[in-house]
Amino acid sequence: MIGLQERLARTAGANPRFLADNQPERTLYTTMGQSVWITAAFSAAALPAALSLATGRFNPIFLLFGAIWGLFIFNLDRWIVSAVDHVTLSVNGRTTKRERVAYRLRRIGLLLARLAIAVLIGLSVSEPIVLLVYTPEINAQIDRDKAIEKDLVANSVRNNAKDRSRIEGLRSELESARSALDAAIEAVRQANANLDAEINGTGGSGTDGDGPRAAERRRELTAATEQEKLARTAVSNAERTLAEAQQSIVPDQDRRIKAEQERIDRRKGLIDREVALRKISQQDHAVAIARWVLTALVSLVDLAPLLLKMCTPRTLHDRVLRTHVARRFAVAEEVIAEDIAADVDVAAYARMRRVQAQKALIDKRFGSGDRVSDPAIPDSPSSPDRDGENQAPLSEQSTRPANAVGPPDSDGPSLGSARIVVDAHNILGEAGDGIDRYVGGRWRIGAQLSNADPALAWRTPYLAEDVFQRYTGVAALKNIHPPNKARGAIEAQQEVSSLPHNVEISPYVAPLLDGGYDADFGWFVVTPYYRKLTLQKRMEHEPMTLRTALAITEQVLEGLLAAFTYENRLLLHFDIKPSNIAFDDDGHVRIIDWGLSDVMNPDYRLSIDLTSGYTMWYAPPEQVLAEPGSNTAWKSPRCDIRAVGAVLYAMMTGRPPLFLEASSAGLLDGDGNIDRSNEAEFHQLLAGTLPEPLEAFFPSMGRTAAFRRLSDLVQRWLHPDPSRRVDDDGTQPAQENAVRALRDVVAEMHAEAPHLLAREVGAARVKIPRRRSGGFDGAAPRHAPATWADDQYTTVRPPSPEPAELGSVS
Structure with a gap:
């Protein structure tokens, strides 16, 4: 392929080398290239026409703008017809279902984008041509519209409210002056009549001839005559002022009318032509149909490159091009892999030399x-x-x-x-x-x-x-x-x-x-x-007395209180659970893992609210149900107190709070965890249910008032409503009030039933309570977990330990 055909094929994005022996596809791509050139030519001619219509005259500079616009349309259409999206670039051409679906979605998206662009280009090119075709009709309609508009302007100027108000005011003054003149004339006539009556003797004095009364009447006549002269002068002035105003307003109105009409005659832009064509179309449906048919035909010419691309099936040229690109891509990948391997080797060698140098430096220094x-x-x-x-x-x-x-x-x-x-x-x-x-x-x-x-x-x-x-x-x-x-x-x-x-x-x-x-x-x-590991492991493998469980609880509360009050940071843990409670060599509690912690004092807080995590069995409902990015007003020390109550409940019963209730409701899976499909139901259970009280698990211990007070305290700590967990008057931290409440209960137990402190507690020492609604029996629940890892629990029957003194957790 040489000459014009090769250039047209290249315009359509084809490689002439791949079309050398393929006459049908050579014709196809030549036709695509022709459509691109034709569309560009239409665009280059349409823009000067549109600018000439908009300005009312032709300017040679419009040809330059038309050439630039045509070049832009030419390159845009070239992109539309030459863009190729390969399903895959693997050499063997094999594709997965995911790649095929992604390819179809990309193809649909690109086609829609290209179609939108092509339609806009088609309309922009076709509209000026349509306006040129209907030029005579449009000019006639514009002349009619201008005549109507001129009449409206003349009437508007003649009936100008300001001028009309001025003339009406002057006329009102003239009428007032004339009324005053009529009154003055009547006064003169009456004064003459009174004077004649006095002289004739028919007046008020009854004496004829001149006298004092007649002199008085003569003076009244003189005054009335003067008033008449003044009234005549006022009428003359008002008539002259009105005439002068009328003479000055009419020429001014004529000048304004002439200026507006000249402006209307000068205006003959693109908008006027569009409005005129719309009116013609509304008056004559045949013109409207012909207009849209012509617009569609011209737009079809502009859409030809896209339509050819969309309607053409995948060609042999496309397959050959994909294979060619895939081979080059495979070579590039192989080269990149070799470069990466070489870089890794260089980095490993450099790291080894750096470590050797650091070792030598530290050995020399220390x-x-x-x-x-x-x-x-x-x-x-x-x-x-x-x-x-x-x-x-x-x-x-x-x-x-x-x-x-x-x-x-x-x-x-x-x-x-x-x-x-x-x-x-x-x-x-x-x-x-x-x-x-x-x-x-x-x-x-x-x-x-x-x-x-x-x-x-x-x-x-x-x-x-x-x-x-x-x-x-x-x-x-x-x-x-x-x-x-x-x-x-x-x-x-x-x-x-x-x-x-x-x-x-x-x-x-x-x-x-x-x-x-x-x-x-x-x-x-x-x-x-800490070699003694965590409370979680201890609950699995060692026995525990009530005294030990209460001592651990007290120390956890003391640690939380110290963290909350240290330097007024108001630090909260938000993840108290057995696996986060370790023991030092003396057996004392050490709270670990502050990954979910947050401080309430803004001086120590980060500037962003963190995503709230939680541990399902131990976190309070307000923490579990908190939405990410929501209001953080739920954060308070009562969250940690609820978790401490859950830990104490688990130490005594061998199961976290609401475990039996969730098991009875069928919310657990075979491993004893909350089934994901049942999380919403468990959230409702957590937000509105208290677990079985401790005395239900220890019937014999529950007969004592001291143990019942301990059970009530734990129930309060586990209450779904944060405000009911601790008696808080706002003067002391909630953790301190919780510690005081726990110590009061322990003191009462020391005084009333000290033997209870030596009793073993845990899964092996409790009796599963019965419930009227069913689901509990005298054995472990059918969903009881087999292992205790992190937040999963096992039933362990430890040997009976020796009683320990409260205050030591060893």
Whole structure:
């Protein structure tokens, strides 16, 4: 293909090399190219015509504008006919159902967009041509419209309200002057009559001839005559003023009428032509039909490129072009894969050299004789010192050991001075388990602790040690932001800033040793490592007395109170549950995992409201039902108090609150969890139902008034209405009122039934209560879970323990 045919085919987006031996498709693409050129020519001619009609005269500059417009339409139509969307770029051409559906949706969307563009272009090109075809009729209609408009303008000017008001005022003044003249003439006539009567002797004096009375009448006549002269002068002035006004207004009106008519004669633009054509179409339906037929024919010419593209099936040229592009794409992918592999090798080598240099630098600066076996400690100057310029380290702020009990100012060795003795392999792990991995330039991490939930493996803590020996114990370091996730960074920052770093705010709250962002590890927090694990594990494997359960509850409330009142941060946990309650070496509570925490004091809050998470069995209804981004007025200390009540309920009955009720209603799945399809029903149950009271599980203990008061207290803490959980007069924190209420109940139990404190509680020591509505029997529910992991529960029958004193949780 050479010459004109090749150029036309290229205009349609075809490759002449692929059409060399394909005459039918060569004709097809040549026709497409011709339609593109014809549409561009129509457009280039239509714009000067439209501009000439709009301005009423032709200007050579319009040809330049027409050429630019035609070039724009030419390129736009070329894009319409030459764009090709391949289903897939795989060499073998195989496609999946998803790719085919996506291709059809893209094709429909592109066709609709192209059709809309083509219709707009067609109308813009066709309308000027239609106006040119109907020029005689349009001009006649415009002349008629102008004549009517001129008459309206003349009448409007002649009847101008301002001029009319002025003339009417002058006429009113003239009439008033004439009325005054008539009155003056009548006064003169009457004065003459009175004077004649006095002279003739028929007047009031009865004496004829001149006399005093006649002189008086003569003076009245003189005054009346003067008034008549004045009245005649006023009438003359009013007539002259009216005549002058009329003479000045009429020429002015004539000038305005002439100016308006000249303006009407000069106006003959595009809008007038459109209006005239519309009127002609309304008056004569044949003209209207002919107009739209002509518009459709001209628009069809402009739509020809799109119609040819839409109506043409997939050609052999398209298949050959797709194969050609797919092969080039495959080659590019292979080259990119090789480049990436080479870059990875280079990065690995560079990382190895950097680690070696850091090891050598740290060994030279600090030496390696006082640390655990591996001396390779990288130094990261960019990592911030979490202690702060004015913040003393934890060992200097507190003179109490990490596991000490009592007030923070009690005597004792510094925190971490007695290093926990753990096998080095438990700290550093085996080869490849993190022995050479450092986080934040300060923490060397080793073996990862076990986690029963594979979905949360990314959050499982690592054992860690402080390479700078600021903290000499064994620490637990965990990632707090899901890997490869864009969301959650704000929540991670909130957890990092929830507690003050390196400060022990309470003997019952795990101190936050460090936290921040590491480029290789992500967001992390560091706390001491507690070997005695969590309350969740303890409930699974160890027996528990009522005294122990109450002591744990008291310490949790004390820890929450300390976090709430520390520096007036008003910090709330929002995720109290057995798996977030750990124990230090002395068996005392340590509240951990502040990932869902939030502060009520705006001075410490982030500027954005965080997405509210929750744990189903323990969170209060206001937290479970809160919508993301909604009003945060529901957040209060009563949320944590409800969760503490749920933990105490679970310690005593072996099941979380409403577990039996949910089981009776058939809301649980085979594993004892809330079925997703039943979550809405459980939300209704949570928002409007109290669980079975404690005395229903312990009938013999429930006979004592002290135990019933404990049961009532727990029921209050679990109430769906937050305002009814704690007696709060607003002067003291709700946590403090809850602690006081618990201590009052324990004191009453000490006084009335101390033997109850030594009674074992838990799943193995309760009797499942019966309910009139059915669903409870004397055994565990049919949906009772088989395991207790995180928030799932198991029935464990522990051996009877020795009674413990209240105040110790060991």
